[in-house]
Amino acid sequence: MWRRWLFLVLGGALFTPYAVFGWVVVPLAVPSLASMADVVFVCVAMASVFVAIVLSSLAPVVRTVEGALAVLLLGGPAADLVVARAQTWTERRRAAAWYLLHTVVGALVSLLSVVTPVVVIPLIASWAGGRAVTPVGASEVSVPQAWAPLVALALVAVLACAVWAAGSAAARTAPSLLGPGPAARFAALERRAAELHERNRLATELHDSLGHALTVITLQAGAARTVLHTDPAFVEEALHAVERTGRTAAADLDHVLGMLREDAGTRAPQSTLAELDALLASHRETGLPVTLAVEGDLSRLPAVVSREVYRVIQEGLTNVQRHAGTVPTSVHLVLAGAQLKAEVHNAAPPDRVVHHRRGGGHGLEGVRQRVRLLGGQVESGADGHGWRLLVTVPTGARR
Missing domain, CATH: 1.10.287 (Helix Hairpins)
Structure with missing residues (x-):
């Protein structure tokens, strides 16, 4: 009053x-x-x-x-x-x-x-x-x-x-x-929706990056422990791999946290298909026999497509290590016309059949979200000889 x-x-x-x-x-x-x-x-x-x-x-x-x-x-x-x-x-x-x-x-x-x-x-x-x-x-x-x-x-x-x-x-x-007024409220809702979308994208980014890093570190540490007293050279190499993977994960974490800050002037660059060889090398160091085949010039891909497809392949390889172990795996990319096809295929483990939950876990759901935002499609499932993850995206898609 x-x-x-x-x-x-x-x-x-x-x-x-x-x-x-x-x-x-x-x-x-x-x-x-x-x-x-x-x-x-x-x-x-x-x-x-x-x-x-x-x-x-x-x-x-x-x-x-x-x-x-x-x-x-x-x-x-x-x-x-x-x-x-x-x-x-x-x-x-x-x-x-x-x-x-x-x-x-x-x-x-x-x-x-x-x-x-x-x-x-x-x-x-x-x-x-x-x-x-x-x-x-x-x-x-x-x-x-x-x-x-x-x-x-x-x-x-x-x-x-x-x-x-x-x-x-x-x-x-x-x-x-x-x-x-109504126009200002509508604009505020649009900004809020964009912020929520960006936060969801960052959460998926962090999940994929850290999930991959933890899987590699766990496998390297386990392999090093088994030969700790018999093969010191292998243990040393495994520890180097753990160190490199940890630093990469820390850089990704710093990048994501930097994007959440208002003043993020110094952000680490996001990984793209240009770093695909390094990604596969990190998995080979854990014992995963993975091969790469590329058809087309990936350097002319839009940055958003290159970045998101890299994360899709990273998630696919991480799932292979988690669910199938060190089985023969192939990565195949085909850039033809206005489409990019990326396939991750792994053989079934010799001692068990590959079982993935219908609809996939959080990782596959993240893959679907990424590809959906690019305007593409996802196919995943057992093919009789193992597990196949195939994504098809238009190269001119915008999020």
């Missing part, structure tokens, strides 16, 4: 310079107004005040300050108000209406706040002395002795009701007049 009363009084204070402009500056600038009828003079003065208020409300700082005051003092529905710069004339008109109401209603409440104690205090003081009168201008108005307390209480109640009603109305109206 008190904060809303302060908000209204501030509106009255803001109204004062406009009143001086309309009632003093304008008559001085147009002397002929003095000879006009009182009604015309009042109408011209008030029109000047309203025009000045509306024009000044178009300044961006006015909308910002009004929004801050509404959030700080009004509370209620206005507490969560977010005020941005007006983007359309509709938003500017709503802001002008708000500023006009704030100053005019604030001036009326301020006037009532000044008049009420001026009337009530002398009335109560004179009533206590046996003669209930209150000053009105240069004269005095008598009030029946028995009615004086009720009149004083009624005046205070009127002021309180005026403050409560005006403050509540302002708190309810602020979001619609100062808040964003």
